[in-house]
Amino acid sequence: MNHIVIIHDSVEARGGATGLARLSALEYRKRGFRVSYLTGESGDDELAEAGIDVHGLGQSKLKKAGTFAAMTKGFHNAEAKCLVADWIAQNDTPSTVYHLHNWAQILSPGVFAALKPVEARTVVSCHDFFNVCPNGGLLNFQTGEICKLKPMSAACWVSQCDRRNSAHKYWRMARQLRLNSLAGFAQSQMTFVCLNAGMEQVMRAAGFRAPNLVNIPNPANGYTTDRVEAEQNEAFLFVGRLNAEKGADIAARASRLASVPMIMVGEGEMMDRLVAGYPEIEFPGFCTREEIAQLVGRSRALVVPGRWREPFGLVIAECARSGLPILSSEPSTLSAEIAHLDMGRTFPANSPDILAAVLREAAADDALISKLSRNAFSKAENICSTTAEWTERFLGLFEQKTAGRA
Known part of the structure; x- marks a missing residue:
């Protein structure tokens, strides 16, 4: 060859x-x-x-x-x-x-x-x-x-x-x-x-x-070489297209129900509606890898609320390698591994109320986030190359x- x-x-x-x-x-x-x-x-x-x-x-x-x-x-x-x-x-x-x-x-x-x-x-x-x-x-x-x-x-x-x-x-x-x-x-x-x-x-x-x-x-490569001390951060992070299959509206709704800060990175057909309807959420738009790395460093967990069977989810692996816990909807093809490796939490798709409960727990429990963060950082090699x-x-x-x- x-x-x-x-x-x-x-x-x-x-x-x-x-x-x-x-x-x-x-x-x-x-x-x-x-x-x-x-x-x-x-x-x-x-x-x-x-x-x-x-x-x-x-x-x-x-x-x-x-x-x-x-x-x-x-x-x-x-x-x-x-x-x-x-x-x-x-x-x-x-x-x-x-x-x-x-x-x-x-x-x-x-x-x-x-x-x-x-x-x-x-x-x-x-x-x-x-x-x-x-x-x-x-x-x-x-x-x-x-x-x-x-x-x-x-x-x-x-x-x-x-x-x-x-x-x-x-x-x-x-x-x-x-x-x-x-x-x-x-x-x-x-x-x-x-x-x-x-x-x-x-x-x-x-x-x-x-x-x-x-x-x-x-x-997948981490955004950082050292573990993000996620337990010291407050904001939850969404990275992806702002559309229905990625569950952008679910993330926004759940963050309001849970009264937690949210950063939503990306562009898409829902952007104008979400920006107008959720002024409390930070919308930086499309970001370079370097800009995402800065946001990862100030985040508590990655939120992946997709409605569809995400074939991989590169951002999941990249954030896990950085030490961010992963809060993922169950249709993601990585959700079973996330649960098995105890590097995050999973929840049903199309369920902003359930996601809101997950966000409240994650916002209130520093010890839990510390454990999930350390597991993500040490075990992410099991979900990517x-x-x-x-x-x-x-x-x-x-x-x-x-x-x-x-």
Whole structure:
């Protein structure tokens, strides 16, 4: 194995899946491998300066395109399929491996057709649930409830779960039919990587039938090298998009019910309403990592009130490594580990009253917060990887793929 090809919708990152796609490219290159990056967006100076060969389509994500363009290219992006297929035809060798990240925003299901000739040497990182669920969240966005229906079943077809409207729901269902046909998950030789054991369990329970499904915990670094003395702080911290699935409204409501100070970092469609309705809450907006580190240093616990099955929750691992206790809703795929490792508390989703009770207990009990903080700081390595560990796991997987053992 001497050439690694990263394939991902985007190249410009504020974190999340694109941040990990970039990190993987840079880490593989640091270890001396030849790296190419195929993306729906444009080239990138940082990657190019690192010696990474970037090929981009210069396209935008679906949400920035007009309705017709989004519907057509989201269903099948012919240019993206050709980008990948042509690259393979011109450059592939038996020692080349392919690492697909996200496809749902630009590349479309067509990328799986392009990868069919090399699927035995392809690894797919599942950063979300789009490979099994039409709306990508295993969530009914209309009710805010976790969806327990089998994806693509008759009940799934009639469920009005889309965040927009029924027409968009049926478009998503049609796209999923195309994806399932092109990818052939049940017989695929690709290896699909979940972000933790909890996500793997959710994928299998939802009916994802790929025979090669493993989990490699995402890398995470603490915001601080020393433990945050959380027991000496008062404010609770929320970091994420200010939207319904992240439970931003639940965090705001619970903080008011509990009469505790709250800092809510992020942007999103709920921001204006929350800022106007909760003047007692601090809303710093989008923050750099350095700015978040300062806020972590003055926080008592991280609040993660999401309504959906958060596939990983990078901020959870980063805050735990810093010594912040984690107060997480139960749908998070990390919630079972948080409870098992006694590094925080879990609570039902969609329950601001219950979260308020959890916040009151956490605000009043310094000894409890000290214990949870110390556990988080010492045990966070159980829920995430270091960058080096994460990179080595993938390189080991690539070696197995080229040797025909995975």
